[in-house]
Amino acid sequence: MSTPQGPAANGAFDLTDPALLDDPHGGFARMRERAPMVRGTVPGAGTPVWLVTRYDDVKTVLGDTRFVNDPAHVPGRGVENIREQVIRARGIPPEYARYVLDGILDADGEDHIRLRRLVSRAFTARRVAELRPRVAEIAEDLLDRLPAAAEDGVADLMEHFAYPLPITVICELVGIPEEDRPRWREWGAALFAPDPAGFGAVLRDMVGHIEELIVRRRAAPGDDLLTGLVHVHDEDGDRLGDAELVTMVLTLVLAGHETTAHLIGNGTAALLAHPGQLALLRREPELMPRAVHELMRWCGPVHLTRTRYAAEDVEIGGMTVRRGEAVVAVLAGANRDPRVFDDPDRLDITREPDGQREDHVGFGHGLHYCLGAALARQEGEVALAALLRRFPHLALAVPPGDLPRQPLPGMWRLARLPLRL
Numbered sequence: 001m002s003t004p005q006g007p008a009a010n011g012a013f014d015l016t017d018p019a020l021l022d023d024p025h026g027g028f029a030r031m032r033e034r035a036p037m038v039r040g041t042v043p044g045a046g047t048p049v050w051l052v053t054r055y056d057d058v059k060t061v062l063g064d065t066r067f068v069n070d071p072a073h074v075p076g077r078g079v080e081n082i083r084e085q086v087i088r089a090r091g092i093p094p095e096y097a098r099y100v101l102d103g104i105l106d107a108d109g110e111d112h113i114r115l116r117r118l119v120s121r122a123f124t125a126r127r128v129a130e131l132r133p134r135v136a137e138i139a140e141d142l143l144d145r146l147p148a149a150a151e152d153g154v155a156d157l158m159e160h161f162a163y164p165l166p167i168t169v170i171c172e173l174v175g176i177p178e179e180d181r182p183r184w185r186e187w188g189a190a191l192f193a194p195d196p197a198g199f200g201a202v203l204r205d206m207v208g209h210i211e212e213l214i215v216r217r218r219a220a221p222g223d224d225l226l227t228g229l230v231h232v233h234d235e236d237g238d239r240l241g242d243a244e245l246v247t248m249v250l251t252l253v254l255a256g257h258e259t260t261a262h263l264i265g266n267g268t269a270a271l272l273a274h275p276g277q278l279a280l281l282r283r284e285p286e287l288m289p290r291a292v293h294e295l296m297r298w299c300g301p302v303h304l305t306r307t308r309y310a311a312e313d314v315e316i317g318g319m320t321v322r323r324g325e326a327v328v329a330v331l332a333g334a335n336r337d338p339r340v341f342d343d344p345d346r347l348d349i350t351r352e353p354d355g356q357r358e359d360h361v362g363f364g365h366g367l368h369y370c371l372g373a374a375l376a377r378q379e380g381e382v383a384l385a386a387l388l389r390r391f392p393h394l395a396l397a398v399p400p401g402d403l404p405r406q407p408l409p410g411m412w413r414l415a416r417l418p419l420r421l
C-alpha cells in the first residue's frame with residue numbers, strides 16, 4: 001500500500017503510483033526533502049533504483065563517469081542479467097534488443113564519443129541557427145491551416161501544431177521522406193502509449209522501414225544526415241555498425257520530436273494558465289529565449305534520465321551507491337530544488353539572468369547532455385512566438401487542471417491541448 005505521493009511500506013517510491021502520476025512535482029518534493037537518494041521503482045528499469053532529486057546531486061550523478069549507462073560496464077558479478085531484466089520489463093523482442101539498448105544513450109566511454117561525434121556537427125548552435133528560417137516557415141504554414149482544423153473555434157494544438165512542427169523539422173534534417181512521416185507519428189504514439197503492448201510490433205516496423213530507407217539512400221544519395229551516416233557505415237563499419245546505424249536514425253527521429261512536441265504543448269498551456277506571464281511575453285517578445293529556459297525548468301517534458309549504474313561504490317550526498325546499483329536522476333526534482341531556485345514552483349519568465357545561461361537540467365547534464373537541446377530550444381522559441389503573434393486572443397478551451405494528460409511515469413505530456421483561437 002502506498003500513501004498519497006509517499007513511499008510504499010518497503011520505503012520505495014513507485015513512479016507508477018497514481019497519486020505520483022497526478023502530482024509528480026509534489027512527489028519529487030517529498031523525495032527531495034526526505035534524503036539525497038530514495039529507493040524507487042521505475043517501469044522498464046528491470047531493477048529497483050535509487051532516485052536522486054536534489055540539484056547538486058543530480059549534476060554529480062550525471063557528471064561522474066563512475067556511473068555508466070551500459071550495465072555490462074560494471075565490473076564484477078551480479079549485474080549480468082540486468083539487460084535481460086530490462087528486455088523483459090519493456091517487452092522488447094530479444095532479437096531487437098540491440099536496436100533499443102545499444103544506441104548513443106546506452107553507450108559509454110570511447111563508444112559514446114565515437115557515436116556522438118558522427119552526429120554532433122549537425123546539431124551545433126551554428127547549424128541550428130541556419131535552420132531557423134526553415135523552422136519559422138514550417139510553423140507559419142501549420143498556423144495558416146490551424147483555423148480550418150478548428151471545430152466551433154477550438155483546435156487541438158498537439159495534433160495540428162505541436163507534433164507536426166518538430167516531426168517535419170527532424171525528418172527533413174535526417175532525410176525521412178514526407179510520405180513516411182505520418183507513420184513515425186503513429187509509431188511514436190504507440191511507443192509512448194500508457195500501455196505499450198504492441199512495442200515489439202512497432203519496433204519491427206520501424207527497423208524494417210529504416211533498413212529500407214538505407215537501401216534507398218545508398219542508391220540515391222541526398223543532402224541529409226541519413227546519407228552521411230550511410231556513407232560512414234559503408235566506408236568504415238568500425239565507426240558505425242549495422243545496428244548502430246539503424247539505432248541512430250531511430251533515436252534521432254523519436255528523440256527529435258516526441259520531446260519537443262511536449263515542450264511546445266506544455267509551454268503553451270503554462271503560459272495560457274499564467275495570464276501575467278503571457279501578457280509580459282506578448283509585450284516584450286525579446287524575453288522569448290528566457291521564457292523557453294524557464295518553461296523547460298518549470299514544465300519540461302522529460303522528468304527522469306535513463307538508468308545509470310555505479311561501476312564502483314560512489315558517495316552521493318553522504319549516502320553510498322554500491323557497485324552495480326542503479327540510479328535515476330530526477331531532472332524535474334532538481335529543477336524545483338529550493339536550494340538553487342527561489343520560489344521554485346513559481347513560473348517566472350524573467351528568471352534566467354541573461355537568456356543565454358541554462359541553469360535547469362531539463363536537457364540533462366554531462367556527457368549525455370541532450371544532443372538536440374539547441375534545436376529543441378529554437379523550435380520552442382519559434383513555435384511560441386509565431387503562435388502568440390498569429391492568435392492574439394488565444395485561450396485554453398478547458399480549465400488548466402482539466403487538460404487531458406498522458407499519465408506516463410517520468411514524463412509530463414498532454415494528450416490534447418484544446419485551444420480557443
Ligand code: HEM
Pocket residue numbers: 104105106116123170251252255256257259260263300301302304305306307331362363364365367368369370371372373375376377
Ligand atoms: C539526450 C531531453 C529534444 C536528441 C537527452 C537527455 C535528455 C533530453 C534529458 C539526456 C538523457 C540522459 O542523460 O539519460 C530532451 C528534451 C527535448 C529534447 C526535453 C525537447 C524539449 C531533442 C531533440 C533531439 C534530441 C530535438 C534531436 C536530435 C537527443 C539525443 C540524446 C538526447 C541523441 C542522447 C545524447 C547522448 O547520449 O549523448 N535529451 N531532448 N533531443 N537527446 Fe534530447
